[in-house]
Amino acid sequence: MADISVRGLSKRFGPVTAVRELTFDVPAGQVTAFLGPNGAGKTTTLRMMLGLIAPSAGEALIGGLRYDRLPHPRRTVGAVLEAAGFHSGRRGRDHLRIAAQVAELSAARVDEVLDQVGLTDAADRRVGGYSLGMRQRLGLAVALLGDPEVVILDEPGNGLDPAGMAWLRELLRDLARQGRTVIVSSHVLSEVAQTVDRVVIVHEGSLRFTGPLAELADSGPALEAAFLRLTGAPVASALKES
Template structure:
């Protein structure tokens, strides 16, 4: 790789709360031009891992780096990483456009990018409306527009199809493919396995805080299996 660090390098990442490991010895790398699905049951440690990667929590041990650095040490994080986590913080009385303008101003990003991001996520027509009038799917699109303001190299998306109608899901799938084909990197957490199977190039599966699979998505279809059957077998909890 000519000495270039991976876009994401997670090494031995562990997070404990009150002595209980939520994420344990997690290791994976993400390279450019790839969409990776991040899968696991509720409570498996997915959201904690994303928070550790984005500097929203500190690891108990191990490291999570973006382009060779912890998130907190990135010189221009908005132009490096765009993230959409489940809990997006929107002022309900502010318009979609004004929400993006505030974020752009805070990150030193020109206003022109606001209109470009709105157009990318197909929210231009609704951009002058108050966010409180937006559907859940529209809020998802607004969150993605915010993540795209800085033209980042990495997108981190937590349940991005939540609230999208079938046309919105189709649009998101095409958008992510285009983004990756242009050299972007995507890490997407989702519970919708059928959609993941159509969207991602590779899947990471964690269970009880540990990585149990890291394979190209095509490998899960071998021997007549589906991603769903493989996922259920890998994450099954055996009763004591």
């Protein structure tokens, strides 16, 4: 399976440096949390990993290659950056069929991923009638269509109820148990503490911590305290965002 290696990654937008010389690894077979306050540079970093924006310096490699050099990118990487971009009048199953066709993936995967994300019963409903949580599941289904080695998710728990969060936790762990590389950006620190093996924390575009969760915290409150210390975030603000 492919891992992710980030080396000296930086991104400037005019006079603003959004990401500053990030260096960290995301190993296969584990769930890694990518944490930071709003505006810390997390989404910009994930977009550079996926080749959606070019870095100003440094590189992000997946299995030793930049995303645009991967021979079969949709079979190597599955990603969800936002639960949007769905045609509201299209049925969930049809959206997946089109996504599979565009990516030159097997149509047989459609029913498999619908079952995997728990959308089989809603597959023939129009996406416009989906809740936010159901759209999150549909986005996950698209990401999993290629049976990818690497899964990159930005706030995948947004809109999920407690049962949905428990389901997501088990899904992420199962993907890691299969040897896949999983990186998840999230503000829900209590859930992160129950789910991940490793943590990467950034603040104002710079790296604050990278390593096993056990080196930083052994529970939700401990992770929250460490996060606040490393980012200098006001307690009330951080609790509200998480």
